[in-house]
Amino acid sequence: MFNRIALLRADGNVSRKALAEAVGVNPQTIGYLERGDYKPSLELAMKIAAFFGVPVELVFSFTPFESVTDALKRVQEAS
Template sequence: MIYNRIALFRADRGVSRRDLADAVGVNPQTIGYLERGDYSPSLELAMKIAAYFGVAIEMLFSFNPFESVADTLRRNGEGG
């Protein structure tokens, strides 16, 4: 399984599924499938999504589950 943070990046940037889908040339449903983990992207699609957000592909996709945002903030001393 490939884990991703697409929904997190979309929410942070205020981007709809449709906007992202249009930008990378897929159907909005594909973005939903990716976010839920029901579909693994091709390398080309993963690279397009990473380029859209201007981040390294490893920031968006991983073979291991990502740490939660709350845990990351707590570990870095930035949490409430």
């Protein structure tokens, strides 16, 4: 399971502690999620997605996410 939690946190300037408090888990659990050492329950995954205001499939995926650099290059080439 892959996720973009760290990326979304950095983008929104949200600390692990703030995210943890918002979704009701220990801050260490956010670290475990970001490293892929723990797979969240459906409830926790949806809470995290709701916190960032994005669909859950934009936060979690069975396949690796495209890197930000590649995505930006692709957008630039398309425009």
